Amino acid sequence: MATPGSTTEEITARTCCAPANDAALDDSRSQHLAQVFKALGDPARVKLFSLIVASADGEMCVCDLTEPVGLSQSTVSHHMKLLVEAGLVTREQRGRWAYYRTVDGAVEKAARSVLTV
Amino acid sequence: MATPGSTTEEITARTCCAPANDAALDDSRSQHLAQVFKALGDPARVKLFSLIVASADGEMCVCDLTEPVGLSQSTVSHHMKLLVEAGLVTREQRGRWAYYRTVDGAVEKAARSVLTV
Numbered sequence: 630m631a632t633p634g635s636t637t638e639e640i641t642a643r644t645c646c647a648p649a650n651d652a653a654l655d656d657s658r659s660q661h662l663a664q665v666f667k668a669l670g671d672p673a674r675v676k677l678f679s680l681i682v683a684s685a686d687g688e689m690c691v692c693d694l695t696e697p698v699g700l701s702q703s704t705v706s707h708h709m710k711l712l713v714e715a716g717l718v719t720r721e722q723r724g725r726w727a728y729y730r731t732v733d734g735a736v737e738k739a740a741r742s743v744l745t746v
Numbered sequence: 747m748a749t750p751g752s753t754t755e756e757i758t759a760r761t762c763c764a765p766a767n768d769a770a771l772d773d774s775r776s777q778h779l780a781q782v783f784k785a786l787g788d789p790a791r792v793k794l795f796s797l798i799v800a801s802a803d804g805e806m807c808v809c810d811l812t813e814p815v816g817l818s819q820s821t822v823s824h825h826m827k828l829l830v831e832a833g834l835v836t837r838e839q840r841g842r843w844a845y846y847r848t849v850d851g852a853v854e855k856a857a858r859s860v861l862t863v
Contacts, residue, residue, distance in 0.1 A: 662789075675860060
């Protein structure tokens with residue numbers, strides 16, 4: 630903790646233990662976390678993600694994701710791209726179809742990161 | 747689990763245990779969850795939320811939130827409004843200033859909801 634009389638330099642050097650008001654996540658970290666949460670910040674993507682979580686073998690073909698969400702394959706693929714880019718889902722092309730799996734612990738890790746700064 | 751031969755009515759009545767491919771969150775639930783995640787889908791809001799989490803007494807005045815994120819008070823208030831509307835933060839007006847607290851368990855609950863459909 631900074632004490633009364635600390636110089637600016639001293640406070641800066643103690644970033645690891647700064648008072649709560651200086652404890653904001655840095656730009657890089659907050660941008661990454663925002664990307665993860667934004668990826669889930671859409672009802673269709675929430676559904677798509679939860680469908681894969683709930684799937685019997687933890688994997689779903691894009692061909693099986695369109696009907697439950699009532700969207701075209703190109704729209705589903707766009708949503709899935711954002712989930713992949715956020716690190717929440719992996720994509721594997723097998724023949725004609727793309728298959729998706731959720732990344733273990735990714736949601737929990739993001740949640741923990743904003744709760745334990 | 748629905749068994750072969752189940753009627754549509756029976757399957758509907760068993761939403762809790764439907765097969766994986768029918769396990770999409772319903773519209774209302776997925777919209778709510780998307781609102782929660784979208785509220786955190788912005789770097790400034792991630793920072794603001796984490797600042798309150800990390801604050802010494804679990805509460806921060808809007809007057810102390812502007813400097814750490816480098817934004818005007820009106821911009822901070824706008825971001826905070828979205829966090830409040832998503833149920834992640836509560837707001838209390840005391841005299842001139844608004845004070846914010848995070849809602850215990852709100853982030854964890856949203857994370858769990860997409861992980862255990």
